[in-house]
Amino acid sequence: MADDNIPRRTFLVGAGAAGSAAVTGVTASPVVAAADSAPAPVATAQPDAWLTLNPTEAAFVMAVVDTLIPADELTPSGSACGVATFIDRQLAGAYGSGARLYRDGPFLKGKPEHGYQLALTPRDYFRAGIAATNDWVRKRHGKDFDRLGEAEREAALKEMEQGKAEFPGFSSKEFFEALLTITMEGFFSDPIYGGNRDMASWKMVGYPGLPASYRDDVKTYFNKKYDKPPQSIADFV
Amino acid sequence: MTTKLPEVDVVVVGVGWTGSILARELTKAGLRVVGLERGPRRTPGEDFTVPSIRDDLKYAVRQELFQDTQMETMSLRHARSETALPVRRLGAFLPGTGLGGAGAHWNGVTWRLLPTDHKLRTHLSERYGAQAIPDDMTITDYPVSYDELEPYYDRFEKLCGVSGKAGNLRGKIIDGGNVFEGPRQAEYPNPPLEQSVAGATFETAVKSLGYHPFPAPSSNASRVYTNPEGLTMGACIYCGHCERFGCESNAKASPGVSILPALLSDDKFELRCNAYVKDLVHDKTARKVKSVRYVDTRSGEDYEQPASLVILGAYVFTNNLLLLYSGIGEPYDPVTGKGSVGKNYCYQVGAAGVTVFFEDKEVNPFMASGAHGIMIDDFNGDNFDHGGLGFFGGAWIQAGPTNGRPILSRPVPAGTPRWGRDWKRATAKWYNHAFNIGGSCCNYAHRENYLDLDPTYRDALGRPLIRMTYNFKENDYRVAEYVTAVLGRIGRAMNPTLINTPAYRRGNFSAIPYQSTHNTGGTILGTDPKESVVNRYLQAWDADNLFIVGASVFPQNQSYNPTGTVGALAYWAADAITKQYMKSPGPLVHA
Numbered sequence: 074m075a076d077d078n079i080p081r082r083t084f085l086v087g088a089g090a091a092g093s094a095a096v097t098g099v100t101a102s103p104v105v106a107a108a109d110s111a112p113a114p115v116a117t118a119q120p121d122a123w124l125t126l127n128p129t130e131a132a133f134v135m136a137v138v139d140t141l142i143p144a145d146e147l148t149p150s151g152s153a154c155g156v157a158t159f160i161d162r163q164l165a166g167a168y169g170s171g172a173r174l175y176r177d178g179p180f181l182k183g184k185p186e187h188g189y190q191l192a193l194t195p196r197d198y199f200r201a202g203i204a205a206t207n208d209w210v211r212k213r214h215g216k217d218f219d220r221l222g223e224a225e226r227e228a229a230l231k232e233m234e235q236g237k238a239e240f241p242g243f244s245s246k247e248f249f250e251a252l253l254t255i256t257m258e259g260f261f262s263d264p265i266y267g268g269n270r271d272m273a274s275w276k277m278v279g280y281p282g283l284p285a286s287y288r289d290d291v292k293t294y295f296n297k298k299y300d301k302p303p304q305s306i307a308d309f310v
Numbered sequence: 311m312t313t314k315l316p317e318v319d320v321v322v323v324g325v326g327w328t329g330s331i332l333a334r335e336l337t338k339a340g341l342r343v344v345g346l347e348r349g350p351r352r353t354p355g356e357d358f359t360v361p362s363i364r365d366d367l368k369y370a371v372r373q374e375l376f377q378d379t380q381m382e383t384m385s386l387r388h389a390r391s392e393t394a395l396p397v398r399r400l401g402a403f404l405p406g407t408g409l410g411g412a413g414a415h416w417n418g419v420t421w422r423l424l425p426t427d428h429k430l431r432t433h434l435s436e437r438y439g440a441q442a443i444p445d446d447m448t449i450t451d452y453p454v455s456y457d458e459l460e461p462y463y464d465r466f467e468k469l470c471g472v473s474g475k476a477g478n479l480r481g482k483i484i485d486g487g488n489v490f491e492g493p494r495q496a497e498y499p500n501p502p503l504e505q506s507v508a509g510a511t512f513e514t515a516v517k518s519l520g521y522h523p524f525p526a527p528s529s530n531a532s533r534v535y536t537n538p539e540g541l542t543m544g545a546c547i548y549c550g551h552c553e554r555f556g557c558e559s560n561a562k563a564s565p566g567v568s569i570l571p572a573l574l575s576d577d578k579f580e581l582r583c584n585a586y587v588k589d590l591v592h593d594k595t596a597r598k599v600k601s602v603r604y605v606d607t608r609s610g611e612d613y614e615q616p617a618s619l620v621i622l623g624a625y626v627f628t629n630n631l632l633l634l635y636s637g638i639g640e641p642y643d644p645v646t647g648k649g650s651v652g653k654n655y656c657y658q659v660g661a662a663g664v665t666v667f668f669e670d671k672e673v674n675p676f677m678a679s680g681a682h683g684i685m686i687d688d689f690n691g692d693n694f695d696h697g698g699l700g701f702f703g704g705a706w707i708q709a710g711p712t713n714g715r716p717i718l719s720r721p722v723p724a725g726t727p728r729w730g731r732d733w734k735r736a737t738a739k740w741y742n743h744a745f746n747i748g749g750s751c752c753n754y755a756h757r758e759n760y761l762d763l764d765p766t767y768r769d770a771l772g773r774p775l776i777r778m779t780y781n782f783k784e785n786d787y788r789v790a791e792y793v794t795a796v797l798g799r800i801g802r803a804m805n806p807t808l809i810n811t812p813a814y815r816r817g818n819f820s821a822i823p824y825q826s827t828h829n830t831g832g833t834i835l836g837t838d839p840k841e842s843v844v845n846r847y848l849q850a851w852d853a854d855n856l857f858i859v860g861a862s863v864f865p866q867n868q869s870y871n872p873t874g875t876v877g878a879l880a881y882w883a884a885d886a887i888t889k890q891y892m893k894s895p896g897p898l899v900h901a
């Protein structure tokens with residue numbers, strides 16, 4: 074467990090490296106958005122500073138999004154697409170602090186159909202979930218989730234997805250659902266939120282994004298592949 | 311301290327679809343009307359513009375335009391024996407807030423009820439025998455017939471510039487329209503929208519099965535259209551951003567496009583936004599509402615606004631709440647069956663949707679409007695024989711995407727993992743080659759489904775939340791199972807490359823996934839003050855100067871999206887007020 078003595082922040086870049094299974098410690102501090110005027114390469118798409126995630130959480134989130142969205146011929150990895158950045162910004166903002174979430178007590182355990190019933194804001198819920206996942210992973214592997222190899226990460230997430238991972242006092246399945254949901258939001262939403270860099274997911278499926286004005290196209294492209302490249306909100310401002 | 315304001319002729323509570331219609335009709339009749347709207351003032355030209363209105367995360371996922379649960383939500387329990395818990399985050403349904411209400415962010419599917427829906431209990435009793443209706447199914451007739459409401463359906467459709475094709479013109483059945491509908495006096499104001507691949511594929515399949523397809527009746531205008539208010543709608547651009555969004559091209563009918571520009575330029579109307587109505591002051595002896603109390607959420611100041619006439623158009627939950635807070639009418643008691651406020655709360659039942667995948671078709675799901683499909687009504691209402699089926703009611707069935715926004719809409723074949731490489735491959739492969747066939751089922755009233763005040767949870771103003779005691783019942787499960795089987799049959803008739811036919815799962819009503827914002831009941835129409843809250847003119851039995859508009863007056867929920875009927879009943883009530891009530895204020899029906 075020598076790994077645990079190495080400061081977390083030295084691992085951030087490694088965890089985000091597209092498709093890399095073995096995590097190698099590097100000495101650079103978190104990132105590194107281009108200080109010069111050259112555009113940052115896609116593969117180092119972490120923010121220059123995390124808004125709310127601490128180093129352990131950031132490493133965890135990058136490892137999760139890279140496992141849920143691995144790099145392949147279709148897109149770069151989740152973190153390279155900015156999905157970890159997206160999650161950090163969402164949790165740092167109104168959503169993370171509980172906007173549109175009724176938070177009066179008493180807080181009772183409901184049925185699944187009642188939906189979320191905890192007192193925690195999404196920010197604190199993710200804080201608790203990350204800690205619980207890392208505790209569970211550490212018991213089995215002696216290290217945190219982000220330091221596992223790809224196959225081990227996949228296996229761990231599958232156990233959480235199926236509700237087989239036993240976290241004391243915390244539902245691993247619900248936390249997995251929260252991770253999957255926010256990851257997909259980041260991967261597929263407009264790039265203005267920091268995820269879906271270069272509209273990678275839209276290109277992957279063929280979603281044209283904006284301006285979404287198809288009055289003639291609806292006839293011209295009836296049963297024909299729509300071949301225009303996608304555009305983001307940012308392309309219109 | 312509450313500031314008492316000078317009396318006005320009319321106060322309208324809620325300025326969404328119904329509030330706008332009533333305010334417009336009553337100002338036209340010469341009355342001074344104040345509109346109280348709890349939410350902010352939004353206008354299409356300022357708030358619903360490209361590029362920001364295409365922000366799928368903000369509008370569709372983070373729920374920018376909907377009721378804020380931090381201000382007010384509802385609680386849910388499935389049975390009286392349980393403790394209700396608050397719906398902390400909206401999911402199943404998405405009530406609106408702000409000028410235009412949910413009318414700003416609806417889809418635009420615009421129906422009329424079937425003539426038999428209007429006299430549901432009588433019809434079913436005549437055809438199947440009264441004893442065939444289960445005791446706990448508390449369905450009733452509408453005290454307004456289809457023929458009486460027909461001119462008002464027509465009016466609302468003209469207001470909205472509905473695009474569609476008639477199936478029954480003054481009794482003449484027309485192929486290609488909905489042959490099951492009641493006779494209509496006129497063709498739809500606009501021709502149907504352009505066909506989609508999903509719709510065309512569905513149409514061929516259902517014809518081969520002997521069913522009767524027709525284009526979705528759509529309040530998304532197929533061409534530029536000027537409505538009877540003199541307001542012009544743009545032509546739909548198939549942007550795939552109707553539901554949950556405001557319309558950027560003014561092609562979707564909404565209060566903001568179809569009425570408010572006229573209403574707001576009439577100085578007999580005064581709009582007050584950020585005016586959160588708390589309760590009504592009721593004089594029980596005089597059987598009148600004297601005033602409406604609200605808080606201005608910009609200042610925290612309380613106001614009392616006296617009025618001669620009060621209109622509740624604040625959607626199902628607030629319509630019920632304000633009666634319960636104000637002691638108007640008797641709260642419903644499911645044990646004794648006495649009382650009527652909160653009774654017959656209904657929602658909507660969904661069949662398990664079928665997804666079909668075609669290697670050789672380009673579906674382009676993102677080129678869509680909110681009401682863009684082909685439908686059949688062969689399995690709706692009592693359009694098919696229910697003898698021996700063990701349930702009543704049915705569903706309208708449709709194919710045709712409403713959007714291809716990929717945060718929420720990415721069909722993959724059954725068995726595909728939900729993440730990882732295989733998920734990516736399947737998502738990339740099928741996104742543009744699949745569509746859904748759906749069935750929206752009716753929800754007939756049940757004795758144990760109702761609304762009342764929550765004993766524990768409170769809103770931001772300190773008032774009890776509304777509590778839903780609600781679950782799906784045996785009739786609902788059977789309808790959904792039957793319709794699910796029909797969907798599978800239709801899907802297979804399309805000969806798709808792959809098909810997902812999930813089995814219908816009999817489960818509790820869940821507050822989590824979106825199903826529909828078709829909540830109904832609680833202040834129902836009727837002929838008997840003991841059994842209902844409003845008479846056939848939507849006038850409260852317990853206060854003759856109070857009219858309640860919206861789907862809260864539906865005695866049960868037909869399968870149809872509600873707004874066509876809600877709009878027709880709003881015009882019907884407005885006519886009763888201007889032509890009868892204003893001449894001699896008092897009860898319009900003597901029970």
Ligand SMILES: Cc1cc2nc3c(=O)[nH]c(=O)nc-3n(C[C@H](O)[C@H](O)[C@H](O)COP(=O)(O)OP(=O)(O)OC[C@H]3O[C@@H](n4cnc5c(N)ncnc54)[C@H](O)[C@@H]3O)c2cc1C
Nearest residue numbers: 324326327328348407411412417418419587624860871873
């Ligand atoms: C996503 C979505 C899609 C839909 N699609 C369809 C469809 O395709 N077809 C269809 O028929 N219907 C559809 N609907 C339903 C449709 O929007 C409603 O039926 C319609 O808006 C109801 O009109 P209303 O006037 O009763 O309520 P609304 O239009 O919602 O207006 C009610 C107003 O009252 C205000 N209010 C509430 N409480 C208070 C208070 N205490 N004080 C002051 N003001 C208050 C609200 O803020 C709101 O502005 C959809 C709804 C949603 C949310």
